[in-house]
Amino acid sequence: MTTVLDVLAAICLLAGSALAFAAGLGLLRFPDLLARSHAATKPQVLGLLLMLLGVALRLRWGPAIWMLVLVALFQMVTAPVAAHMVTRAGYRTGKVDSRALVVDELTDDLHAAAEEQDLTD
Amino acid sequence: MTVVVVLCAVLLTAAAVLALVRVERGPSMLDRTIALDTLTAVLVGAVAVHAAWTRRTDTVPVLVALSLIGFVGSVAIARFASVEPEGEGRVLTREEVAALELDRMDAEDAERRDTDAEHHGGGAEGDVRRVEEPDGGGEGGDR
Numbered sequence: 001m002t003t004v005l006d007v008l009a010a011i012c013l014l015a016g017s018a019l020a021f022a023a024g025l026g027l028l029r030f031p032d033l034l035a036r037s038h039a040a041t042k043p044q045v046l047g048l049l050l051m052l053l054g055v056a057l058r059l060r061w062g063p064a065i066w067m068l069v070l071v072a073l074f075q076m077v078t079a080p081v082a083a084h085m086v087t088r089a090g091y092r093t094g095k096v097d098s099r100a101l102v103v104d105e106l107t108d109d110l111h112a113a114a115e116e117q118d119l120t121d
Numbered sequence: 122m123t124v125v126v127v128l129c130a131v132l133l134t135a136a137a138v139l140a141l142v143r144v145e146r147g148p149s150m151l152d153r154t155i156a157l158d159t160l161t162a163v164l165v166g167a168v169a170v171h172a173a174w175t176r177r178t179d180t181v182p183v184l185v186a187l188s189l190i191g192f193v194g195s196v197a198i199a200r201f202a203s204v205e206p207e208g209e210g211r212v213l214t215r216e217e218v219a220a221l222e223l224d225r226m227d228a229e230d231a232e233r234r235d236t237d238a239e240h241h242g243g244g245a246e247g248d249v250r251r252v253e254e255p256d257g258g259g260e261g262g263d264r
Binding site for chain 1: 122125126128129132133135136137138139140142143149151152154155156158159162163165166169170172173176178181182184185188189191192195196198199200202
């Protein structure tokens with residue numbers, strides 16, 4: 001039983017590390033901000049969850065597992081917020097090339113909002 | 122288990138180095154923020170691998186702290202991101218740093234010369250003499 005759990009833990013840890021490595025490659029190779037932030041989410045969510053699962057399978061001790069659950073919850077709440085803040089700041093400071101986007105609703109919305117502002121003034 | 126840990130360590134180290142290369146290249150502050158975020162995630166992974174290897178439970182709180190700190194840092198940088206001029210966000214070469222340093226030292230020298238002429242070149246009107254003047258004695262009398 002313990003051997004099975006250890007093997008499962010090893011597989012989880014290896015998969016998480018592989019995702020982290022893929023994110024490193026993506027950060028280096030991808031051309032712009034949005035693509036890089038896409039690559040950066042791999043170890044932040046799935047990779048981290050896999051690694052925490054691996055640690056939990058290996059430790060097998062209640063209090064530590066609850067703390068690992070806490071880490072997973074924190075990460076899943078904060079990672080989207082941080083990514084949203086960073087890419088929003090990138091969009092607003094002109095670091096996103098709108099010609100490379102397939103759908104670009106935010107630019108239309110910003111123009112519409114600016115026109116509405118002009119009308120009310 | 123040892124083989125797995127070594128493999129994980131190699132993969133994580135490679136990921137950290139690649140993220141660091143992106144931190145160095147930029148080209149903007151936000152690219153660096155994303156790379157540093159990834160670096161924090163890789164660090165959490167490394168601590169997790171260590172905890173799984175040694176089966177120690179006392180490094181688990183470190184994971185909680187790390188997962189919070191990465192968030193605060195990237196949000197703070199994103200909040201104060203502004204339009205950067207072209208070429209502003211790169212690391213300077215050695216010659217450029219030397220030129221900047223020379224300019225700064227020149228400015229400091231000029232400032233020091235001005236201060237010297239102002240404070241040590243003029244007449245000796247210090248506070249000590251003005252204390253003695255009223256009443257021809259008083260506080261400064263026993264000197």
